[in-house]
Amino acid sequence: MQVPAPFEYERATSVEQAIALRERLGEEARFIAGGHSLLPMMKLRLANPEYLIDINDCTELFYITEDADQIRIGAMTRHRELLDSALLAQHFPIFRDAEKVIADPVVRNRGTLGGSLCQADPSEDLSAVCATLDASCVIKSTTGERVVSMHDFHVGPYETAVGDAEMLTEIRIPLKPNGSSAYEKVERRAGDWAVVSAGAAVWMDGATIAEGRVGLAAVGANTTSIGPVSEILRGATPSEELYQQAGEAAAANCSPQTDQRGTAEYKTHLAMELTKRALRRSVTRANGQEA
Amino acid sequence: MQVTMTVNGNEVSEEIEPRHLLVHFIRDQLGLTGTHWGCDTSNCGTCVVLIDGEPTKSCTTLAAMTGGHEVTTVEGLEVDNVLDPVQEGFMQCHGLQCGFCTPGMMLTARALLDSNPNPSEDVIREAISGQICRCTGYSTIVRSIQWAAEHESAVSIGSPA
Numbered sequence: 490m491q492v493p494a495p496f497e498y499e500r501a502t503s504v505e506q507a508i509a510l511r512e513r514l515g516e517e518a519r520f521i522a523g524g525h526s527l528l529p530m531m532k533l534r535l536a537n538p539e540y541l542i543d544i545n546d547c548t549e550l551f552y553i554t555e556d557a558d559q560i561r562i563g564a565m566t567r568h569r570e571l572l573d574s575a576l577l578a579q580h581f582p583i584f585r586d587a588e589k590v591i592a593d594p595v596v597r598n599r600g601t602l603g604g605s606l607c608q609a610d611p612s613e614d615l616s617a618v619c620a621t622l623d624a625s626c627v628i629k630s631t632t633g634e635r636v637v638s639m640h641d642f643h644v645g646p647y648e649t650a651v652g653d654a655e656m657l658t659e660i661r662i663p664l665k666p667n668g669s670s671a672y673e674k675v676e677r678r679a680g681d682w683a684v685v686s687a688g689a690a691v692w693m694d695g696a697t698i699a700e701g702r703v704g705l706a707a708v709g710a711n712t713t714s715i716g717p718v719s720e721i722l723r724g725a726t727p728s729e730e731l732y733q734q735a736g737e738a739a740a741a742n743c744s745p746q747t748d749q750r751g752t753a754e755y756k757t758h759l760a761m762e763l764t765k766r767a768l769r770r771s772v773t774r775a776n777g778q779e780a
Numbered sequence: 781m782q783v784t785m786t787v788n789g790n791e792v793s794e795e796i797e798p799r800h801l802l803v804h805f806i807r808d809q810l811g812l813t814g815t816h817w818g819c820d821t822s823n824c825g826t827c828v829v830l831i832d833g834e835p836t837k838s839c840t841t842l843a844a845m846t847g848g849h850e851v852t853t854v855e856g857l858e859v860d861n862v863l864d865p866v867q868e869g870f871m872q873c874h875g876l877q878c879g880f881c882t883p884g885m886m887l888t889a890r891a892l893l894d895s896n897p898n899p900s901e902d903v904i905r906e907a908i909s910g911q912i913c914r915c916t917g918y919s920t921i922v923r924s925i926q927w928a929a930e931h932e933s934a935v936s937i938g939s940p941a
Contacts, residue, residue, distance in 0.1 A: 490804075491820045498781060498798035498844045521845070525822060528801075528840050532820070541798070543845050593910025595828055595835045595888065679909060 493531035500543040504658055507544050508631055512654040514540045520656065522565060522604035525596050550603070550658060553577060560662045564603025571602060581622055581662065582774060583670035583688050587614045593680040603657045611646050612682045612707040618672060619660060620713035621688035621704035627659035636661070639713060646710050668692040669774035673763040677750060683707040684750045685759035687739065689767035691722065693775045698722045703735065703768065708760050709744035717742055718764070727772045735768055736761035783847040788856030798844050803827045805843035806853060814854035814883050825911030828884035829853050835888045854883035857890060865928040866890050875924030877915035884911050889925045898929055
């Protein structure tokens with residue numbers, strides 16, 4: 490029987506109360522959202538918090554809303570809502586692509602966007618999705634809030650910019666004209682962690698790409714956004730040669746390791762191929778054709 | 781700590797350790813052994829129960845987190861000696877062989893039919909894709925759920941939907 494080691498349980502019903510608890514209980518406390526990453530880690534003793542602060546009753550953190558120039562998503566928004574959201578599907582089809590292949594429907598009933606980002610597993614899909622969309626994270630404390638880019642949010646594998654007395658409360662995604670996006674994932678079996686995933690987003694200016702971004706998952710640290718690919722795509726005209734060039738840049742800027750999911754060589758190949766496919770699909774969608 | 785929740789329509793209040801998983805709370809403390817305990821890693825889905833009507837893997841949920849919520853286990857499907865159409869469907873269409881995955885499969889089916897009374901085969905297969913039948917009897921499970929959809933009475937029973 491796998492059960493977590495003993496801990497004390499607290500329940501917060503508001504963000505204010507959650508942050509106050511976190512500040513009082515200190516570094517040995519963790520928030521628990523859906524629990525589908527944290528509880529398995531606790532069963533394996535890879536995480537051993539002394540206190541768990543349950544934030545499932547923080548109803549103010551469940552929302553997906555559109556502002557003038559951005560989409561705001563509450564940190565407790567569950568995978569199922571991200572998958573079902575017509576608003577996200579309209580602006581960022583990458584979410585539906587990715588959510589269809591994250592775990593399974595029952596797990597998606599519980600797991601949350603904020604929990605996924607805070608887990609900061611290099612193989613986790615939503616970090617690549619959010620980085621591809623140039624999202625930023627709202628982090629609150631008792632003294633106020635700060636907004637950090639996805640790049641600054643991820644300090645390293647399993648490490649984020651969220652401090653001991655802070656809480657991730659919202660993810661903001663900028664709305665820019667003529668854009669679309671896509672996600673491609675190769676997995677060994679349905680619902681598994683990615684062997685490799687690639688997300689792409691493009692914003693068009695007529696027939697050329699005004700801005701393009703690519704993010705990868707499961708190919709090492711700091712690959713949720715590949716800067717050199719953005720350089721290649723800026724101002725370029727979409728073509729198979731361009732996708733190939735971008736794919737090669739993505740492959741050159743990742744550092745996968747050989748493990749039971751595949752060899753480093755195979756994963757590097759996937760990084761290139763999936764980048765090409767995600768870019769091709771993004772451009773097709775941005776041009777108003779379904780892909 | 782004390783936890784109070786509604787299980788199959790009855791309020792229960794028990795003293796628990798915070799680390800107690802919902803599956804063990806249901807089986808060991810409440811004695812409702814219809815909820816099965818399988819892989820322990822949220823992969824197999826035999827431990828699925830409904831929390832406020834939503835299928836949830838009870839091996840990856842703390843009993844403490846369920847306090848104040850409504851839980852439905854397989855024992856809650858039958859009401860006054862009348863089987864839920866999903867149970868009837870599993871009987872009619874041979875939806876089980878060894879029966880280990882059956883409680884979770886039936887609860888997921890119940891939740892699916894509550895939100896979508898007329899699901900396509902693809903939708904059914906997607907809905908149960910978080911659950912494993914090691915007898916590989918998926919075809920008959922799908923047929924059982926289709927039978928239930930076709931024979932659903934006007935009033936849905938057994939679920940807080």
